[in-house]
Amino acid sequence: MSSVATTPKKGFDFKAFLANNGALVGLVVLCLAMFIATPRFLTGPNLMNIGIQVSTIAVMAFGMTFVIVAAGIDLSVGSIAAISAMTSSYWVTTAGLPDGLSIIVGLAIGGLCGWVTGAMSAFGKLPTFIASLAMLTIVRGLTLVISDGRPIATGDAVSWLGGDLGFMPVPILILIVSGLVAAFVLNRTIIGKNAFAVGGNTEAARLSGIPVKRVLVTVFVISGIFAALSGMILAGRLDSAQPTLASGYELDAIAAVVIGGASLSGGVGRISGTLIGALVLAVIRNGLNLLSVSAFWQQVVIGLVIAIAVGFDVLRRKNVRH
Amino acid sequence: MSNDALLVLDRVCKSFGPVQVIDEVTVEVHAGKVSVLLGENGAGKSTLIKMIAGVHTADSGRILMDGKEVKIPDTKASEALGIATIHQELNLVPSMSIAENITLGRVPRRFGIINRREMRRIAREALDQLGLNLDVNTPVGDLGLAEQQLVEIAKALSLDARVLILDEPTAALTNAEIAGLFEVVNQLKAKGVGMVFISHHLDEIAEIGDFVNVLRDGKFIATVPADTDESELVRLMVGRDIDAQFPRQATVPGDTALLSVENLSLGALENISLSVRPGEVVALAGLMGAGRTELIRAIAGADKYSSGTVKIAGKKLPSNDVAAATRAGLGHVPEDRKTQGLVLDASVAENIGYATMAATAKGGLVDRKGQRARAESVAVRLRIRMGNIDQPIRSLSGGNQQKAVFGRWFSAGAKVLLLDEPTRGVDVGAKVEIYELINEITASGGCVLMASSELPEVLGMSDRVLVMSQGRIAGELATEQATQDSIMALAVSNVHREDEMGKK
Numbered sequence: 001m002s003s004v005a006t007t008p009k010k011g012f013d014f015k016a017f018l019a020n021n022g023a024l025v026g027l028v029v030l031c032l033a034m035f036i037a038t039p040r041f042l043t044g045p046n047l048m049n050i051g052i053q054v055s056t057i058a059v060m061a062f063g064m065t066f067v068i069v070a071a072g073i074d075l076s077v078g079s080i081a082a083i084s085a086m087t088s089s090y091w092v093t094t095a096g097l098p099d100g101l102s103i104i105v106g107l108a109i110g111g112l113c114g115w116v117t118g119a120m121s122a123f124g125k126l127p128t129f130i131a132s133l134a135m136l137t138i139v140r141g142l143t144l145v146i147s148d149g150r151p152i153a154t155g156d157a158v159s160w161l162g163g164d165l166g167f168m169p170v171p172i173l174i175l176i177v178s179g180l181v182a183a184f185v186l187n188r189t190i191i192g193k194n195a196f197a198v199g200g201n202t203e204a205a206r207l208s209g210i211p212v213k214r215v216l217v218t219v220f221v222i223s224g225i226f227a228a229l230s231g232m233i234l235a236g237r238l239d240s241a242q243p244t245l246a247s248g249y250e251l252d253a254i255a256a257v258v259i260g261g262a263s264l265s266g267g268v269g270r271i272s273g274t275l276i277g278a279l280v281l282a283v284i285r286n287g288l289n290l291l292s293v294s295a296f297w298q299q300v301v302i303g304l305v306i307a308i309a310v311g312f313d314v315l316r317r318k319n320v321r322h
Numbered sequence: 323m324s325n326d327a328l329l330v331l332d333r334v335c336k337s338f339g340p341v342q343v344i345d346e347v348t349v350e351v352h353a354g355k356v357s358v359l360l361g362e363n364g365a366g367k368s369t370l371i372k373m374i375a376g377v378h379t380a381d382s383g384r385i386l387m388d389g390k391e392v393k394i395p396d397t398k399a400s401e402a403l404g405i406a407t408i409h410q411e412l413n414l415v416p417s418m419s420i421a422e423n424i425t426l427g428r429v430p431r432r433f434g435i436i437n438r439r440e441m442r443r444i445a446r447e448a449l450d451q452l453g454l455n456l457d458v459n460t461p462v463g464d465l466g467l468a469e470q471q472l473v474e475i476a477k478a479l480s481l482d483a484r485v486l487i488l489d490e491p492t493a494a495l496t497n498a499e500i501a502g503l504f505e506v507v508n509q510l511k512a513k514g515v516g517m518v519f520i521s522h523h524l525d526e527i528a529e530i531g532d533f534v535n536v537l538r539d540g541k542f543i544a545t546v547p548a549d550t551d552e553s554e555l556v557r558l559m560v561g562r563d564i565d566a567q568f569p570r571q572a573t574v575p576g577d578t579a580l581l582s583v584e585n586l587s588l589g590a591l592e593n594i595s596l597s598v599r600p601g602e603v604v605a606l607a608g609l610m611g612a613g614r615t616e617l618i619r620a621i622a623g624a625d626k627y628s629s630g631t632v633k634i635a636g637k638k639l640p641s642n643d644v645a646a647a648t649r650a651g652l653g654h655v656p657e658d659r660k661t662q663g664l665v666l667d668a669s670v671a672e673n674i675g676y677a678t679m680a681a682t683a684k685g686g687l688v689d690r691k692g693q694r695a696r697a698e699s700v701a702v703r704l705r706i707r708m709g710n711i712d713q714p715i716r717s718l719s720g721g722n723q724q725k726a727v728f729g730r731w732f733s734a735g736a737k738v739l740l741l742d743e744p745t746r747g748v749d750v751g752a753k754v755e756i757y758e759l760i761n762e763i764t765a766s767g768g769c770v771l772m773a774s775s776e777l778p779e780v781l782g783m784s785d786r787v788l789v790m791s792q793g794r795i796a797g798e799l800a801t802e803q804a805t806q807d808s809i810m811a812l813a814v815s816n817v818h819r820e821d822e823m824g825k826k
Contacts, residue, residue, distance in 0.1 A: 188690070190683045197676055200665035207624055207656055207663070208676035208730065209648035267667050 034287035055171035058278035061256040062182040063226025066219040071199035071266025072128035076135035081231025081246035084110045089241040092155030099155040114224020118217035162236025183271035199266025259309040328516040334383030347542040351516040361537035375407040376400035406478030407487040416463030421445035448480035468499035487518040560806035568782025576600035586630030590793035598769040605784035606773040612790040614773035622654035623647035653731025657742040663727040666716040671697035677734040700729040721752025741772040
């Protein structure tokens with residue numbers, strides 16, 4: 001029963017570090033390989049490009065981390081990203097309401113959608129997979145209804161989210177700030193700690209007086225808000241909200257969280273891990289693009305990476321426990 | 323007598339780790355006879371039948387079938403020998419029909435295609451053997467529990483079972499259903515099937531059994547005829563010494579009840595009323611399925627009750643609200659610490675801290691320093707043995723894990739502790755330490771309601787004993803006057819049957 005990884009040792013235990021940070025090691029190896037394969041990888045503009053690319057997935061995956069830590073899954077984030085981008089643009093461009101409020105409107109819509117998913121699952125007893133799958137379709141449908149299937153130009157505020165601040169792209173700034181906020185909420189607040197307890201053992205959490213249903217709703221609201229932010233960044237970069245925006249992104253977000261070491265059975269997950277997971281996906285895509293590998297083959301490679309990363313993680317856990 | 327024995331377990335032993343659960347037990351099963359296994363919870367009955375069923379293998383000793391030594395390494399081997407086990411948890415697929423269930427795993431095929439007509443014929447034949455008039459196309463999930471059990475027996479017969487093991491088959495049945503089951507058992511006797519029957523209800527044993535094998539603490543005690551006097555059976559079952567492992571320091575209880583429960587009903591629980599005064603330890607005794615855990619969970623707010631009230635110090639608690647109960651000073655140490663008590667991957671400190679996390683938070687932020695300090699001081703006070711407080715609780719021993727669950731409520735300042743099997747799976751040393759914690763609670767004016775299957779623990783650690791049977795409180799005993807026999811006599815009493823007789 002004794003657990004190897006937990007005995008504290010003086011000095012730096014390199015082996016334990018490797019075992020606990022498999023995704024980080026993988027990312028470093030990946031970057032080295034890309035650097036050797038093509039010198040264009042390690043140039044300022046390319047790294048900036050990766051940063052912008054990773055920001056939308058990572059921000060979405062930060063929210064997803066809360067849900068997965070609480071032993072749920074949120075398939076609706078791609079659709080929520082789209083409806084939030086769409087409503088915040090509609091608010092300004094079509095309805096002519098104050099531009100300054102558009103971002104708040106988008107975030108609120110995202111939170112509301114998350115609340116509905118959470119409530120369906122907490123009070124309606126639907127499995128989170130089903131509740132969020134239903135929301136995936138419902139919300140995407142509503143986005144099409146609102147936009148009548150046509151893109152809407154974003155307002156200035158949302159466009160700013162996709163722009164630059166001096167030399168720094170705003171998406172990268174948002175990535176950093178939202179990552180810090182997410183890590184803080186997950187590790188320091190009641191919300192985060194409750195999510196870990198509920199995901200680790202729902203019944204034990206409930207019998208300790210933790211309001212399990214409220215926790216479930218809260219993590220979905222958080223996921224919805226982060227998804228909304230991600231969607232508005234994406235729309236801001238294009239200066240237009242597309243009705244098909246971020247479609248299929250939920251799978252990348254889940255992959256990022258899982259590559260980052262979270263367990264789909266709940267109770268385990270880190271925001272830093274999720275960021276690394278998102279970076280792994282972005283670096284592979286970017287590197288394969290630089291190497292002119294066809295987009296078709298890229299999908300094959302990404303699938304393999306997910307299988308290998310999670311497979312290693314399962315092996316590691318098995319070794320630690322016995 | 324042993325010449326014509328169908329199946330013999332000859333001086334079998336089994337231990338799990340350092341614990342000897344079966345120690346040189348010899349049991350015989352005869353054709354056309356019902357051999358009863360009798361013993362308290364934990365006496366080794368389930369382990370013994372699992373050996374016959376091929377789930378566990380014996381460490382030593384022999385198993386003889388028709389006088390020849392056999393090995394039963396797995397359930398397939400057991401089945402091949404003609405042994406069938408009807409577990410309490412039935413092995414049926416609810417969504418499939420009776421016919422599909424009876425032929426599960428050996429579906430008749432023709433040219434690789436399921437032969438449905440043949441399947442129905444096999445099922446029909448099996449049901450007819452028991453005189454069951456059921457449509458073989460009915461999904462098993464549509465049947466009542468008693469009928470499902472009979473389907474499982476029919477399935478065993480269609481596998482040509484010669485030895486049938488019935489593990490507490492009557493536990494969840496009504497009196498009429500039990501009568502139906504016994505009719506089937508009598509038919510099987512006439513057909514020459516040898517049966518092993520486990521039941522806690524002594525009246526049933528006399529009715530259906532031929533002879534009784536009594537087990538106690540994994541040891542074989544005696545084989546007696548089934549018509550042996552009930553009090554003699556109880557004495558054989560529980561007759562052991564209570565050693566001085568129970569350091570109960572009784573305190574003079576206060577006058578007004580700290581915990582009071584009035585007319586609580588839920589599921590099988592009917593109109594339960596009880597009160598526990600400050601400084602008092604009240605034990606809930608009874609057999610498995612008597613409703614002790616259900617009662618503890620309902621009081622703790624873990625389950626919704628249909629009627630009745632729970633009060634702490636006169637203040638009514640809402641039903642099904644653990645957080646409110648916790649705020650009112652109630653703490654619940656659940657039956658199974660692994661699935662209900664602990665988040666195994668979380669650290670010791672976190673597990674101790676769950677009940678105080680929300681109460682001590684400021685502006686939604688966890689009071690990390692305070693939580694840690696409280697966990698550390700409780701861990702020292704409760705002598706939780708561990709490497710450090712950040713270690714996952716999974717890596718601690720059972721006793722120390724259990725102390726951490728206690729620690730959660732000590733840290734929250736709980737005044738009313740509800741304990742469900744507080745020392746299950748805990749070694750002797752840690753047991754005594756847990757008993758000392760119980761003393762500590764009552765010495766400081768708290769009270770304890772403790773459900774326990776271990777009678778020595780009940781007698782050694784409580785001030786009063788409430789004995790439950792079939793969802794009701796069958797009687798109350800002052801611990802000084804209680805004996806294992808008097809508790810057992812109440813625990814096996816049939817409160818419903820007595821009710822019916824009272825009405826007549």
